[in-house]
Amino acid sequence: MGSFHILPGFRDFYPDDCALRNFIFDHFRRSAQACGFEEYDAPVLEPTELFAAKSGEEIVGQLFSFEDKGGRAVAMRPEMTPSLARMVGERANSMKRPIKWFNISESFRYERPQKGRLRSFYQFNADLFGDNSPEADCEIISLGILILKSFGLAKDDFHVRLSDRKLWALFLRCSGVDDSEIPCALSVIDKIEREVPATIVANLEKIKNVDGERMFGDILAIKNIRSLENLGKFFEKFCAMEREVEDRISEFSKLLARLNAFGLGNFITVDFGIVRGLAYYTGFVFEIFERSGQSRALAGGGRYDSLIKKLGYGDLAAVGFAIGDVTLGNLLKEKGFVPTFPKNIHCFVIYSEQTEAIAMEHIFALREKNINVDHCLRPTNFSKQLKAAAQSGAKYAIIFGDSEVQMECAKVKDMETSEEKIVKIQDFVKKL
Amino acid sequence: MGSFHILPGFRDFYPDDCALRNFIFDHFRRSAQACGFEEYDAPVLEPTELFAAKSGEEIVGQLFSFEDKGGRAVAMRPEMTPSLARMVGERANSMKRPIKWFNISESFRYERPQKGRLRSFYQFNADLFGDNSPEADCEIISLGILILKSFGLAKDDFHVRLSDRKLWALFLRCSGVDDSEIPCALSVIDKIEREVPATIVANLEKIKNVDGERMFGDILAIKNIRSLENLGKFFEKFCAMEREVEDRISEFSKLLARLNAFGLGNFITVDFGIVRGLAYYTGFVFEIFERSGQSRALAGGGRYDSLIKKLGYGDLAAVGFAIGDVTLGNLLKEKGFVPTFPKNIHCFVIYSEQTEAIAMEHIFALREKNINVDHCLRPTNFSKQLKAAAQSGAKYAIIFGDSEVQMECAKVKDMETSEEKIVKIQDFVKKL
Numbered sequence: 084m085g086s087f088h089i090l091p092g093f094r095d096f097y098p099d100d101c102a103l104r105n106f107i108f109d110h111f112r113r114s115a116q117a118c119g120f121e122e123y124d125a126p127v128l129e130p131t132e133l134f135a136a137k138s139g140e141e142i143v144g145q146l147f148s149f150e151d152k153g154g155r156a157v158a159m160r161p162e163m164t165p166s167l168a169r170m171v172g173e174r175a176n177s178m179k180r181p182i183k184w185f186n187i188s189e190s191f192r193y194e195r196p197q198k199g200r201l202r203s204f205y206q207f208n209a210d211l212f213g214d215n216s217p218e219a220d221c222e223i224i225s226l227g228i229l230i231l232k233s234f235g236l237a238k239d240d241f242h243v244r245l246s247d248r249k250l251w252a253l254f255l256r257c258s259g260v261d262d263s264e265i266p267c268a269l270s271v272i273d274k275i276e277r278e279v280p281a282t283i284v285a286n287l288e289k290i291k292n293v294d295g296e297r298m299f300g301d302i303l304a305i306k307n308i309r310s311l312e313n314l315g316k317f318f319e320k321f322c323a324m325e326r327e328v329e330d331r332i333s334e335f336s337k338l339l340a341r342l343n344a345f346g347l348g349n350f351i352t353v354d355f356g357i358v359r360g361l362a363y364y365t366g367f368v369f370e371i372f373e374r375s376g377q378s379r380a381l382a383g384g385g386r387y388d389s390l391i392k393k394l395g396y397g398d399l400a401a402v403g404f405a406i407g408d409v410t411l412g413n414l415l416k417e418k419g420f421v422p423t424f425p426k427n428i429h430c431f432v433i434y435s436e437q438t439e440a441i442a443m444e445h446i447f448a449l450r451e452k453n454i455n456v457d458h459c460l461r462p463t464n465f466s467k468q469l470k471a472a473a474q475s476g477a478k479y480a481i482i483f484g485d486s487e488v489q490m491e492c493a494k495v496k497d498m499e500t501s502e503e504k505i506v507k508i509q510d511f512v513k514k515l
Numbered sequence: 516m517g518s519f520h521i522l523p524g525f526r527d528f529y530p531d532d533c534a535l536r537n538f539i540f541d542h543f544r545r546s547a548q549a550c551g552f553e554e555y556d557a558p559v560l561e562p563t564e565l566f567a568a569k570s571g572e573e574i575v576g577q578l579f580s581f582e583d584k585g586g587r588a589v590a591m592r593p594e595m596t597p598s599l600a601r602m603v604g605e606r607a608n609s610m611k612r613p614i615k616w617f618n619i620s621e622s623f624r625y626e627r628p629q630k631g632r633l634r635s636f637y638q639f640n641a642d643l644f645g646d647n648s649p650e651a652d653c654e655i656i657s658l659g660i661l662i663l664k665s666f667g668l669a670k671d672d673f674h675v676r677l678s679d680r681k682l683w684a685l686f687l688r689c690s691g692v693d694d695s696e697i698p699c700a701l702s703v704i705d706k707i708e709r710e711v712p713a714t715i716v717a718n719l720e721k722i723k724n725v726d727g728e729r730m731f732g733d734i735l736a737i738k739n740i741r742s743l744e745n746l747g748k749f750f751e752k753f754c755a756m757e758r759e760v761e762d763r764i765s766e767f768s769k770l771l772a773r774l775n776a777f778g779l780g781n782f783i784t785v786d787f788g789i790v791r792g793l794a795y796y797t798g799f800v801f802e803i804f805e806r807s808g809q810s811r812a813l814a815g816g817g818r819y820d821s822l823i824k825k826l827g828y829g830d831l832a833a834v835g836f837a838i839g840d841v842t843l844g845n846l847l848k849e850k851g852f853v854p855t856f857p858k859n860i861h862c863f864v865i866y867s868e869q870t871e872a873i874a875m876e877h878i879f880a881l882r883e884k885n886i887n888v889d890h891c892l893r894p895t896n897f898s899k900q901l902k903a904a905a906q907s908g909a910k911y912a913i914i915f916g917d918s919e920v921q922m923e924c925a926k927v928k929d930m931e932t933s934e935e936k937i938v939k940i941q942d943f944v945k946k947l
Contacts, residue, residue: 086826086827087562087564087565087568087601088562089561090558090561090587090589093560094558095555095556095557095558096555097602097606098553098554098555101553101554101556102554104556105554113885116859116887117881117883117886117887118888118889119858119888121530121533121858122530122533122534123527123528123529123530124527124533124536125527125528126522126525126526126635127591127623128522128591128623128635129521130519130520130522133519136519147560147581147583147584149579149581149582151522152579152625153625155522157522159559159591169519170527170529174529179906183889189559191559191560193583193584193585203558216892216893219892222892225879229879232883344871344872344875344876345875345876345878346879347879394519395518395519426551426553427548428551439776440776443773443776444776446777447657447661447777447778448778449549450549450550451661451664451665453549455548455549455551456549456551457551457615460646460648460654461648461650
């Protein structure tokens with residue numbers, strides 16, 4: 084039946100699916116507004132060069148890109164950050180800082196579809212511009228936690244693995260790595276859980292001045308550190324940049340203190356295993372993971388203070404994060420945190436041929452009052468209409484029977500209790 | 516400044532623009548739910564053949580279409596109806612009828628950008644399946660009116676121009692046009708206001724058995740008819756298909772009677788000037804126009820009972836309409852029906868270094884209660900923070916002064932009246 088198919092990795096949203104999606108979106112929006120973030124949006128389609136300039140090759144290889152009818156190289160966005168950077172960059176000077184913005188939108192990547200990864204997915208993005216303090220980082224991280232808590236998820240369900248690329252960079256500098264090679268070294272370290280040790284060692288050897296075996300051991304040691312105290316001890320033994328390390332650990336302490344003041348200490352794990360793949364992160368980075376079960380990543384983000392300038396705009400500090408709908412939706416379903424979504428009909432109006440005209444008048448009037456009203460389109464016998472009312476899930480049936488209407492009344496039936504009462508038509512809106 | 520540009524015909528939504536867009540979307544959604552419609556959504560990207568099969572050549576020439584990395588011919592949707600038809604067609608047998616669905620989404624057409632016409636635009640779509648009665652048509656038309664009324668637009672601002680392609684088809688049949696040529700003839704008639712008479716006459720002459728000059732005169736006569744009574748008189752003189760014409764005029768009367776019962780007679784103009792360009796309409800068709808001013812079209816739709824079957828699914832009656840965001844948004848701005856959109860901060864929290872920790876605890880707690888809270892990120896002097904509170908548009912400043920906190924209190928300042936009161940911290944949520 085039917086000759087058309089949906090593209091692989093894309094989704095239809097039938098009413099139940101759409102209700103779940105909107106339920107998730109409503110929580111995103113509500114939490115972001117509670118934290119004083121304002122909503123923005125950008126085009127789905129942008130010049131390809133915008134994505135190439137920001138994201139580098141991995142993402143460009145996954146673009147839905149093409150030439151439009153005007154000969155422009157264009158692509159459907161693989162993520163929101165490049166468009167956001169363009170928008171903020173263009174108007175940063177005229178906006179009060181900090182700039183706190185959020186967005187909920189669809190992104191597109193041509194990847195092999197698999198569980199939790201689709202070619203089209205929604206993301207919530209929140210970003211804070213114009214402040215490079217740990218307090219700004221805390222504003223972003225706490226919003227991530229607030230969103231997940233708003234669904235009913237608790238500290239046993241998820242945690243924030245919090246790390247710092249600046250401390251990683253200090254370690255690399257102490258190990259003799261040139262500044263120019265630090266981004267490359269960080270991308271090797273980022274892959275340490277996904278590649279075999281021999282490959283990692285070989286990749287480290289490619290970096291100038293590096294003893295791969297020895298550095299591999301140091302990296303494993305750092306990755307297992309779970310407190311700033313132990314990190315300090317590691318650096319004490321390891322290198323001479325005491326001042327820089329101390330300053331950075333002090334910033335990290337401030338961030339943790341602020342998160343603690345928010346009451347969120349239980350949600351945080353200091354974990355230098357988090358590096359984040361994208362080259363543009365410049366400071367604290369974090370990922371939110373399921374604590375048990377499949378330990379899936381739910382969200383990720385961090386500080387990226389040089390991106391806006393790199394794209395040709397003014398200097399503008401930035402920190403942000405994104406959370407996707409697919410993995411989160413799966414988790415909420417598994418945990419039983421998804422409610423049922425009834426059709427949300429408040430009144431079902433029932434009428435005869437004789438009372439049709441007056442029923443219609445009131446159907447439209449109720450709808451104008453933002454009351455959700457349905458009916459059978461045409462008068463059939465009352466038992467059929469009552470059955471339809473029950474199936475609709477309506478809270479009330481409003482029955483315009485011939486005798487009631489003669490008295491300028493209607494019968495209001497509570498569909499749950501089956502209680503019926505006759506009310507004056509002019510009064511019944513008040514009684515619903 | 517900055518080296519990136521948005522594509523022509525696309526829009527950035529800075530927070531004010533996004534607020535207006537969401538304001539419009541909220542009215543769409545609210546009205547649709549009030550009428551018992553359920554929300555759905557479909558992929559932005561579909562196989563090109565879906566659009567080609569449904570919409571014909573004009574739209575295919577305007578597609579953002581390309582070959583994806585898997586060699587598939589794909590296109591960004593130019594309208595929602597083809598995806599909707601696919602979705603409904605696939606599951607029609609398992610769904611209770613009538614099926615009443617709505618959607619709000621972006622569509623894409625490569626046209627010359629101009630005022631009121633962009634390459635990316637949002638549309639609200641509402642469709643009712645599984646019922647081919649005038650009452651179903653009324654449900655759709657009245658939803659269109661309900662939406663526009665919900666913004667404050669009244670009968671002097673807009674009207675529904677209501678027509679019937681079945682009556683047009685009867686006229687053509689009476690004039691000797693073959694059934695197979697009726698769609699082609701209707702598309703000539705549809706262009707009558709946009710092309711010079713000589714072109715219309717020449718195009719009519721191309722149809723078998725047609726005297727172009729004569730038919731042109733008849734068409735002008737029909738287009739000027741504004742009542743069913745006069746339409747009946749026209750047909751009386753004109754042709755022998757009395758029974759079919761009578762039946763159809765009776766259906767039209769039923770539709771008008773139902774619209775009148777809804778209290779919407781004042782919004783309706785019987786107007787055979789409306790034909791609708793798309794070939795798939797099979798019955799009543801309508802367009803909603805500004806009544807004065809530029810007389811722009813705001814919305815349009817009609818019955819399309821053969822489309823689902825044509826696409827390879829089962830027989831399914833259908834009626835629907837769409838309303839775009841661009842022309843409507845322009846009209847609402849001109850009429851002054853767009854409110855201002857404040858940042859919607861409820862509380863702005865002010866604190867010192869000494870009270871920072873307790874302030875943070877309450878900031879997060881308030882946000883968890885869905886109260887919109889902002890703050891200066893760090894303690895500065897109170898007058899600076901109060902200024903920021905005023906700029907944020909907050910309703911209340913909550914001041915954690917040192918002496919108040921010692922008494923487990925905070926000062927709540929009403930930012931409008933400047934009234935201040937000291938409240939127990941544990942009580943202040945209740946007082947906000």
